Amino acid sequence: MRTWLREHALAFSDTLGRMGRSPVGTLLSILVIGIALALPAGLHVLLKNLATLAPERSAEPELTLYLQADLAEPDRKGLESRLAGHVAVSKVRFVPRDVALKELEKATGMASIQEEIGRNPLPDAFVVAGRRGAADALEKLQAEAGRWPGIEHAQLDSAWARQVDSALRAGRVFILMLAGVLVVGLGAVTFNTIRLQILNRREEIEVSKLIGATNAFIRRPFLYFGAIQAVAGALLSWLLVELAVGALETQLGQGASLLSPGESLMRLSLLDLVGAGLIAALVGWIGAWLSVAFHLRRLDPT
Amino acid sequence: MIRLQDVTKRYPGGQEALHGVSLEVNKGEFVLLLGHSGAGKSTLLKLMAAIERPTSGAVWVSGQNLGxxxxxAIPYLRRNFGLVFQDHKLLLDRSVRENVALPLRITGFDGADIARRVRAALDRVGLRDKENAHPVELSGGEQQRVCIARAIVHRPAIVLADEPTANLDDAYAREIVALFQALHQVGVTLVVSTHAPQVFESVRPRQVVLSKGSLAA
Structure with a gap:
């Protein structure tokens, strides 16, 4: 066991030494991997930030029930209690037609709608907030309430929120696909880097095999190289995303005033970083293993 | 210790390097392989070290049929050998010390042990003062001695040497022969190919002559 650990420690330090002896090549490889990984990582952060804006609206869709003009007060109250007791409803707000008109005038800047057309054209209404995650139930309530006596029209305001949800889901799928493609790319980059290294060290490998080196002994430094290079690439991608988010935060906060003081954008979490590092290390390791297995066979002296 | 039984080796392309060779090398024996260039000496050594496989026949080392x-398992078998190559096979980007240490690193020795053994091996070939030099800075003879130091540093049971004195002047050649003799005296089995048997006269090894791929009568 001690010998095994010593051999691994030796291979690890040997790998770091080799990386240090060819800094330009090593840095270029890490840069390529870092930039490639920064793309899905950056998109992941973007989606995380978008998702923090969307859920309040998308998870709590609103249903607006417009009442018939001649609805009596007891009937209105009856409707209100019926709505308040519904399983999909979290809050019911009555909006009298006068208030609705004032809100419309304020929102549109048209101060005298009533004077222009001689009457208030808006009906009384209930604005019903659905419970979080009960969008389907609220849709059923829309169909149901539309048939209730006293309800003129039922309008569900969750369509846009559903579209945002769908867009976020599609975005996540896209990022996963992109990450998948780039992970394959990372494996290919590692495979090729190791292939070149094996060609450069062909003589050393042949001599080592002649004097008793096992394939595991020869393979080990290359595996470490693949893994270290990939982890360094993942760290670089994290750094790039951090810098980008930092720059964006400054712009949104100072330039566009879209962020309140103390408010900040979401960043890659420690879990994201560790996960990306582990996946990169694994892919780098596998890419290196495949490359060594493929090319070592050709260097067998027997 | 080493036994070849009716071994024939034919290379791709049809060239026959050995034909029907049977030979036995006993433990602790010093065997000199003699013959002209192309007689099959190097091929015979490669078959013993499992670097080449026989086209027919069998090679046995320490009771194991290499076929x-x-x-x-072959790398572990090779660790029993100290191999001296005609073309040295030194790593040009490594120092003498690192070249000699290679078999010990492969076998998993610790750093202190490696340093001690490398110094001892370099002392034996008279190159202690060159341990930090690179092979390109050495003469052909010095490179050959580094190769010998690498072959003996892990104290192998068998040394297979292909023309180990070919690049050495007479004085160094005799030093190497003396070194082989010392190894022989502590029980190491040696199989050495040479076309200059007179250098080994003092050791009085068993001589095996190869001619056109077959053992001469």
Missing amino acids: GLRPA
Whole structure:
């Protein structure tokens, strides 16, 4: 066991030494991997930030029930209690037609709608907030309430929120696909880097095999190289995303005033970083293993 | 210790390097392989070290039939050998010390042990003062001695040497022969190919002559 650990420690330090002896090549490889990984990582952060804006609206869709003009007060109250007791409803707000008109005038800047057309054209209404995650139930309530006596029209305001949800889901799928493609790319980059290294060290490998080196002994430094290079690439991608988010935060906060003081954008979490590092290390390791297995066979002296 | 039984080796392309060779080398024996260039001496050594496989026949080392060995077992078999190559096979980007240390690193020795053994091996070939030099800074003879130091540093049971004195002047050649003799005296089995047997006269080794791929009568 001690010998095994010593051999691994030796291979690890040997790998770091080799990386240090060819800094330009090593840095270029890490840069390529870092930039490639920064793309899905950056998109992941973007989606995380978008998702923090969307859920309040998308998870709590609103249903607006417009009442018939001649609805009596007891009937209105009856409707209100019926709505308040519904399983999909979290809050019911009555909006009298006068208030609705004032809100419309304020929102549109048209101060005298009533004077222009001689009457208030808006009906009384209930604005019903659905419970979080009960969008389907609220849709059923829309169909149901539309048939209730006293309800003129039922309008569900969750369509846009559903579209945002769908867009976020599609975005996540896209990022996963992109990450998948780039992970394959990372494996290919590692495979090729190791292939070149094996060609450069062909003589050393042949001599080592002649004097008793096992394939595991020869393979080990290359595996470490693949893994270290990939982890360094993942760290670089994290750094790039951090810098980008930092720059964006400054712009949104100072330039566009879209962020309140103390408010900040979401960043890659420690879990994201560790996960990306582990996946990169694994892919780098596998890419290196495949490359060594493929090319070592050709260097067998027997 | 080493036994070849009716071994024939034919290379791709049809060239026959050995034909029907049977030979036995006993433990602790010093065998000199003699013959002209192309007689098959190097091929015979490569077959013993499992670097080449026989086209027909069998090679046995320490009771193991090399033809029946799994590929994964071959490196462990080779660790029993000290190999001296005609073209040295030194790593040009490594120092003398690192070249000599290679078999010990492969076998998993610790750092202190490696340093001690490398110094001892370099002392034996008279190159202690060159341990930090690189092979390109050395003469052909010095490179050959580094190769010999690498072959003996892990104290192998068998040394297979292909023309180990070919690049050495007479004085160094005799030093190397003296070194082989010392190894022989502590029980190491040596099989050495040479076309200059007179250098080994003092050792009085058993001589095996190869001619056109066959053992001469």
